[in-house]
Amino acid sequence: MDISPITIPDVVVRRLPIYARSLAYLAEEGIESVSSQELGERIGVTAAQIRKDLSYFGEFGKQGIGYNVEYLLGHIRRILGLTDSWPVALVGAGQLGQAIARYEGFSTRGINIVGVFDNDPDKVGMDLGRLIVQSYAEMAKLIDNQHIRLAIVAVPASQAQQVVDQLVEHGVRGILNYAPIVVQVPDGVWVRHIDPVALLHSMTYYLAREEARSHVDQQ
């Protein structure tokens, strides 16, 4: 029934934003052309990987030259659906939620936080500069009315699942989850997790082994 034959591997989709990010810096620097080799060195992937990844979507380079930075960046942005900015609901107005709400780096990259929500009555009404914390009731209305598809969850782990359930119920289809818990969502809903502690733990593994090794070496 569906015509599109090949689905793009998720690993590739996850790399595209990194390519876009690096290309944006190159554009800022006024660099007009870049080879897969050069781009790869900047972001720590092989040239072949970049070429292969891009080949899923078309032919954007010129043999013997490389890629036109603006041209490729425009294409990747279009592929990622970043031609318009995306309205995003932010749930949780604690330390982390406040920092996210105040972070300037979202709007410059097509992410527009349109509401901050918390169920703590003490937080509702709080002024976060550009935004004022609202209740969950307002959240439901906003998502419905403005057709919000993306949300950031920055609530404690104990509340994350029920918040996600509510978001999904109202039509959110992509969730960036800062709570240290794997949330369950139905098919068709995307979740990405951010757990800084888990990332640190995946490094302590190597550091602990290195530490042990160097002690042995000293014997």
Add this chain to the structure above:
Amino acid sequence: MDISPITIPDVVVRRLPIYARSLAYLAEEGIESVSSQELGERIGVTAAQIRKDLSYFGEFGKQGIGYNVEYLLGHIRRILGLTDSWPVALVGAGQLGQAIARYEGFSTRGINIVGVFDNDPDKVGMDLGRLIVQSYAEMAKLIDNQHIRLAIVAVPASQAQQVVDQLVEHGVRGILNYAPIVVQVPDGVWVRHIDPVALLHSMTYYLAREEARSHVDQQ
């Protein structure tokens, strides 16, 4: 020269902290035993994957029963080097750095932020509750004296590389980088990146396609 034959795939190492996190919740709930099936359902991986991952490190389960939660958790913590807490330097005392400094979830999981540093004279001296912002000169001293191996970088992209260079120079071997740039490090130094915008962009890809599809369907 080295005896250890098989090196563990990094994907496996990255999953261990997720297993540990989930096991810690199970322990809190008072659950004593868990099967790979049950654990897998909680965290969204297959039972076979969990068993295979664990098999790299030993045999921790009992046939017909499953895994003792405390026992397995203890083993994973030991594997990850989490028997003692890790001292960590935090660089950058902006909105994000402040939120990280105040976050309670580090200390409960073996990560102890022992210093916050910023090169902005206006920020140095700032009271962040448990910690006071110090200068980069103090940072170098602390890393040297306390033998700090882990750092969190929460400075603007433009400063990230030079901060990382300094950290590495003083002996830091694991870096959690919040700056939206891929930093270059020598061999033997580990870096993990957190870029919420890139994660959101990897979801807009799917949402944009879904959106387009539903419009076609309506014709």
Add this chain to the structure above:
DNA sequence: ATGTGTGAATTACTTCACAGCG
């Protein structure tokens, strides 16, 4: 010359499926 785009080869990762143990 230089650097893309891509099938083929390789390597890495996941899942299967079942022997064996409690």
Add this chain to the structure above:
DNA sequence: CGCTGTGAAGTAATTCACACAT
């Protein structure tokens, strides 16, 4: 029985290497 641990089988992802375009 139920569920682990694990070789074998099956997928997926990456890298190679080269024809071809500029």
